[in-house]
Amino acid sequence: MKEKKWELKQLILKEDKKNPLPDEALAEILRLPRCEVTMLRQELGIPDSRERRKPLLLKSIKNILQTNPHLSERKITQALREEGFRISRSTVSLLLKEINNLEEGSPSPILPTPIHPGLSFTHFIGYEGSLKPAIEKAKAAILYPPHGLHTLLIGPTGVGKSELALAMYNFAVESGRLSPGAPFVTFNCADYAHNPQLLVSQLFGYVKGAFTGAEKNKSGLIEKAHGGILFLDEIHRLPPEGQEILFQVIDKGKFRRLGETEYEHEIKVLLIGATTENIHSYLLSAFKRRIPMIIELPSLAQRPLSERLALIKAFFLREAEVINLPFEIKPEVFYAFLFYDCPGNIGQLASDIKTCCASAYLRYISGVNKTIKITYYELPQVVKEGLKKLSTLETDLEELDITETVVLPSRLKEKTTPSPEVYQGTREIYDYIENRFQELLSQGLSVNDINQQITKEIELKFSSWAKWVTKRKTALSEDELKKLASPEIIDICQKLIRIAQQELGPLDPHILIALSLHIEEALKRRASLKLKADFSLAHIKEKYPLEYEVARKLAVYFQEISGTALPPEEIGFLTLYLQIFKEKRPEQGKKVGILVLSHGQVAPAMAEVANNLLGVCHAKGLVALQEDSQVFLEKLAQTIREIDEGKGVLVLADTQALGEMAQVAGLRAGVPVKNIIPATTMLTIEATRRALLPEMDLEKLASSLSSPNLVLEQPPAILTVCLTGQGGAMLLKREIKNRLPEIERAIEIIPISYLGETPFEARLKEIRQKRRVVAIMGTIDPQIKDIPFIPAFSLTRSELNVKLSPLTKKEIGLDEAMHEDLIYLWQGEVNKPQAIELLFQGLREWGAVLPEFLTDVLKRELLSPAILLPQVAIPHGSPENVLKPAIAIAISQIPIEWGEGQMVKIICMLALTVDNAHLVLKLRHKLEKQAIFNRLLHAPTAKAVKEVLTSDQSI
Numbered sequence: 001m002k003e004k005k006w007e008l009k010q011l012i013l014k015e016d017k018k019n020p021l022p023d024e025a026l027a028e029i030l031r032l033p034r035c036e037v038t039m040l041r042q043e044l045g046i047p048d049s050r051e052r053r054k055p056l057l058l059k060s061i062k063n064i065l066q067t068n069p070h071l072s073e074r075k076i077t078q079a080l081r082e083e084g085f086r087i088s089r090s091t092v093s094l095l096l097k098e099i100n101n102l103e104e105g106s107p108s109p110i111l112p113t114p115i116h117p118g119l120s121f122t123h124f125i126g127y128e129g130s131l132k133p134a135i136e137k138a139k140a141a142i143l144y145p146p147h148g149l150h151t152l153l154i155g156p157t158g159v160g161k162s163e164l165a166l167a168m169y170n171f172a173v174e175s176g177r178l179s180p181g182a183p184f185v186t187f188n189c190a191d192y193a194h195n196p197q198l199l200v201s202q203l204f205g206y207v208k209g210a211f212t213g214a215e216k217n218k219s220g221l222i223e224k225a226h227g228g229i230l231f232l233d234e235i236h237r238l239p240p241e242g243q244e245i246l247f248q249v250i251d252k253g254k255f256r257r258l259g260e261t262e263y264e265h266e267i268k269v270l271l272i273g274a275t276t277e278n279i280h281s282y283l284l285s286a287f288k289r290r291i292p293m294i295i296e297l298p299s300l301a302q303r304p305l306s307e308r309l310a311l312i313k314a315f316f317l318r319e320a321e322v323i324n325l326p327f328e329i330k331p332e333v334f335y336a337f338l339f340y341d342c343p344g345n346i347g348q349l350a351s352d353i354k355t356c357c358a359s360a361y362l363r364y365i366s367g368v369n370k371t372i373k374i375t376y377y378e379l380p381q382v383v384k385e386g387l388k389k390l391s392t393l394e395t396d397l398e399e400l401d402i403t404e405t406v407v408l409p410s411r412l413k414e415k416t417t418p419s420p421e422v423y424q425g426t427r428e429i430y431d432y433i434e435n436r437f438q439e440l441l442s443q444g445l446s447v448n449d450i451n452q453q454i455t456k457e458i459e460l461k462f463s464s465w466a467k468w469v470t471k472r473k474t475a476l477s478e479d480e481l482k483k484l485a486s487p488e489i490i491d492i493c494q495k496l497i498r499i500a501q502q503e504l505g506p507l508d509p510h511i512l513i514a515l516s517l518h519i520e521e522a523l524k525r526r527a528s529l530k531l532k533a534d535f536s537l538a539h540i541k542e543k544y545p546l547e548y549e550v551a552r553k554l555a556v557y558f559q560e561i562s563g564t565a566l567p568p569e570e571i572g573f574l575t576l577y578l579q580i581f582k583e584k585r586p587e588q589g590k591k592v593g594i595l596v597l598s599h600g601q602v603a604p605a606m607a608e609v610a611n612n613l614l615g616v617c618h619a620k621g622l623v624a625l626q627e628d629s630q631v632f633l634e635k636l637a638q639t640i641r642e643i644d645e646g647k648g649v650l651v652l653a654d655t656q657a658l659g660e661m662a663q664v665a666g667l668r669a670g671v672p673v674k675n676i677i678p679a680t681t682m683l684t685i686e687a688t689r690r691a692l693l694p695e696m697d698l699e700k701l702a703s704s705l706s707s708p709n710l711v712l713e714q715p716p717a718i719l720t721v722c723l724t725g726q727g728g729a730m731l732l733k734r735e736i737k738n739r740l741p742e743i744e745r746a747i748e749i750i751p752i753s754y755l756g757e758t759p760f761e762a763r764l765k766e767i768r769q770k771r772r773v774v775a776i777m778g779t780i781d782p783q784i785k786d787i788p789f790i791p792a793f794s795l796t797r798s799e800l801n802v803k804l805s806p807l808t809k810k811e812i813g814l815d816e817a818m819h820e821d822l823i824y825l826w827q828g829e830v831n832k833p834q835a836i837e838l839l840f841q842g843l844r845e846w847g848a849v850l851p852e853f854l855t856d857v858l859k860r861e862l863l864s865p866a867i868l869l870p871q872v873a874i875p876h877g878s879p880e881n882v883l884k885p886a887i888a889i890a891i892s893q894i895p896i897e898w899g900e901g902q903m904v905k906i907i908c909m910l911a912l913t914v915d916n917a918h919l920v921l922k923l924r925h926k927l928e929k930q931a932i933f934n935r936l937l938h939a940p941t942a943k944a945v946k947e948v949l950t951s952d953q954s955i
Helices: 002-014 023-030 034-043 049-067 073-082 089-103 132-143 161-174 196-204 240-252 285-289 305-323 331-339 345-365 381-392 429-442 447-471 478-482 487-504 511-524 538-543 545-562 568-581 602-614 629-643 656-669 681-691 698-706 727-739 760-768 797-808 832-846 852-863 918-927 930-937 942-950
Strands: 151-154 184-188 229-233 270-275 293-296 327-329 372-374 405-407 593-598 619-623 649-653 673-676 716-722 748-753 772-778 789-791 818-826 867-869 871-873 886-899 902-911
Touching: 002 023, 002 034, 023 034, 049 073, 049 089, 073 089, 132 161, 132 293, 151 161, 161 184, 161 229, 161 270, 196 240, 240 270, 240 285, 305 327, 305 331, 305 345, 305 405, 331 345, 331 381, 331 656, 345 372, 345 381, 381 656, 429 447, 447 538, 487 511, 487 545, 511 568, 538 545, 538 568, 545 568, 593 602, 593 629, 593 656, 593 681, 602 619, 602 681, 602 918, 619 629, 619 681, 629 649, 629 656, 649 656, 649 681, 649 698, 656 673, 673 698, 681 698, 716 727, 716 760, 727 748, 727 772, 748 760, 760 772, 818 832, 818 942, 832 852, 832 886, 832 902, 867 902, 867 918, 871 886, 886 930, 886 942, 902 918, 902 930, 918 930, 918 942, 930 942
Parallel strands: 151 270, 151 293, 184 229, 229 270, 327 372, 593 619, 593 649, 649 673, 716 748, 716 772, 772 789, 818 886, 871 902
Antiparallel strands: 327 405, 867 871, 886 902
């Protein structure tokens, strides 16, 4: 800050004295907010630009008038412009009046020495935004000749009416309309609203004997405001008699004290009133007519989110100044304050933030937290409600550029280098590796496993930090970067980037920041450049071979020009930077992530069912274990990062609380998240299916699954429609039954009229409340977007069968999917390949699967052994290779190694269609019971096995 003061002083010393730099121009040059420049200038004792050139202007005007004292204002303005002044005629007019007043020996009422310059309106958040119309009106009210306009400020409670009134006073003093010592008197009419006579006496004073207890004359507040401004808050509480007394003040500049009949006191005062009420209901018409300026202030809900965010940050800074300690604020805190309902507006916002800070401070002084951390758990409940709105918002949250933030009081700012986020991927990375390595080592993990785990975590950290860097609206300038890294390092990094781009193509420009800071930090650790832990990033080499080879070449070049050799782990870090900041070309196949959350083991099972049936490995299930909520929140955020492919994550949660936690985790992970509550198996399947569609995005997916028309588990129906009456529809229903007699057993056929007494849309809505309408058949297409239409009588029986047979599929039970011919009891030794081959042959002979089913099963097993439960495997193939649902079961008395160290005794080969996902859950529900598992191992026949698994008594 001292450096900025010196720069400011030098700029002002070198400026054009005839046209000095205003604070706005200085702020732009110094890259500081205007209000900070104003404060620095005041600390240096330097007047504003008008005052700096004023002596020179006055001297020039006097010289011009000495030559020709009768020149007009226009001619004087022209003469000044010819001398090099950039000046308006109105300014010349004001200066001429001041010269005349000075010559008459009286103080200037127009341009006295300003006080608090720049603090009148410019400190308001929204000064150039939502508050601009109100502030322009406020300025006009003060400047309007001869003495300003009486003003009424209206708006709901907490919008800043009192602050605006005070700013108007400061502006009046600053602009010379009021003298520096002019009074600013405030009076809240609500304080005495229960006693109108006392209210009037306080405001206007009284004479001795005016009422019982009036033992002597007393002046009122209006007299104390003489020569200044009287601010009447809650003016709607002023009784009619008080309003009538103000008539005289406004019209004649005179008033009488309470009880006075003859003498009138002269008064010069500007009135500013404020109210939250409808002025037409509370104020006399005659009084309203006398207040020419009405200024309405917007509520917090009407102001843009950018201003609300600025207010939130300002209030947190204010609290940090009070406590005189820094705050660490998580992203979800800003989002919660941004979107919660705040009827008390700015006043309530400030109060709720204070409550939040008090809670965080209590945890700090009690030793729970080592620093003042403000997270989801410190938020008042009313504020937490704001996070529930995130799933339904259409706002682009990335535009707000919210990240984890450290708010520093001014005492610490000069000691602090730029934002701690800048060092997220650099300064702390080495300590993180050392500490994490020792932590995992103490848990008994091998060095190889530790390296794999830390590599994965480091990659996520670098990726998250890179997202923050690239999302910054204002990138670090070259001068700012030079304060963090030496010019030599920056120059070397620019050369390294050019070399890398020759082999990898374009790199995101932000890589210069990341690379410069990382190498700067690495060189600071030169004495211990090699990590103490036995850590290696060799896995990075395997994962990104091209980037690793380029990084190795960069390390060689770095050593040639700097004389410092980089150890292997630094080459790994360089690889990560190259991979993360490599400009990505539009990639095909990115999908919305699907995450199922539950408090029990249901979520993984739901995800597994969806994946099995759709032949993918896309949905993921996560169980909320009974552990520290902050620990689970971090785990959840990491999971969301892992499954995000760039299109966000849809979370299906079994409770509202888990849904809210997912929103918080998404904010921490920097990944868009939408919630759907509650999660069901059918919903998980449908969500996963739709997420696989190439055109699907997060917003569309969440919206489609939240649609009131989405029905997944109601009985199906087909509507037959004719134009008039139901005769044609009934005829069509009979025709369908004749052509496909089996269809009515699976689907109800409902005939309705398109132009009947009940409108078609209303009848359809009524049916859909109880039935899942899978198709409409008729002579007219009603154009219902989400229901397929089949033209009547235009299809042959075979064509009709193709159209309708998928709709007739119904859920089957375990007893229908299991057949004694597909149940095997093995006494001898069988290995995994033999087991898969034998079970497949059984399914193939049964006519349940295509030949490609075996290849599909083997591919999946090579990727990841399908273990449902301890000692239970479920090899399976894609539904597209299944002809009819079936489950082949083998029970082996000798355990079979199914994966590394994973032995199984029961193998269930699943040949299931999309319609039979529920069978996996039913099977799991049976097999996870130890009693059933034991009975199966001792079952003497295939029939006995089927009875154990299908009997209700065995549950």
